[in-house]
Amino acid sequence: QVQLQESGPGLVKPSQTLSLTCTVSGGSISSGGYYWSWIRQHPGKGLEWIGYIYYSGSTYYNPSLKSRVTISVDTSKNQFSLKLSSVTAADTAVYYCARDIPGLGFDPWGQGTLVTVSS
């Protein structure tokens, strides 16, 4: 079955760019029919959707983060990536990647990766 795994630095300095990659196994991003999303969760808080990408490269971002977010896809590696620029301590969170099935929901999810923004 499809599995997702996040990877990237666990510590990022303020004002720098957070970069994470989600590797998809057990299925191809290029097969279409799904969106591929990033979602984050601040410590002790609820879920915040960041944005999604389609295998074609089309994207849609949360308006609250749009100015700082870039999501890209590498179909040859079956990966999609998140870049969040000009980070502050408020961006400290667990970041999840997930397959977004239209009309159904997010399934499956990666295990999540904690990113701390600190000098």
Place this chain on the structure above:
Amino acid sequence: DIQLTQSPSFLSASVGDRVTITCRASQGISSYLAWYQQKPGKAPKLLIYAASTLQSGVPSRFSGSGSGTEFTLTISSLQPEDFATYYCQQLNSYPPFGQGTKLEIK
């Protein structure tokens, strides 16, 4: 944006209890609603989609109902492993999630 409001935000219950969590949408979303369960330190898990369809492998004590603007998640007889946080998600637009309901042991 469509806003989702879950109630209650916190719920204390005992093993064997029947519990209901409500999710209200700021505008009609037909049956485009999903429910998730999240345990501490784990990723959310899809429980129910299309408001009332159980995801494969989800115990039948979970059920969902509703359409339009009001939805419910019901657990018919709480088991120890059900104590978790539950989120609703609307599938009509983004951003999608309710604020969550934390279900705690009484």
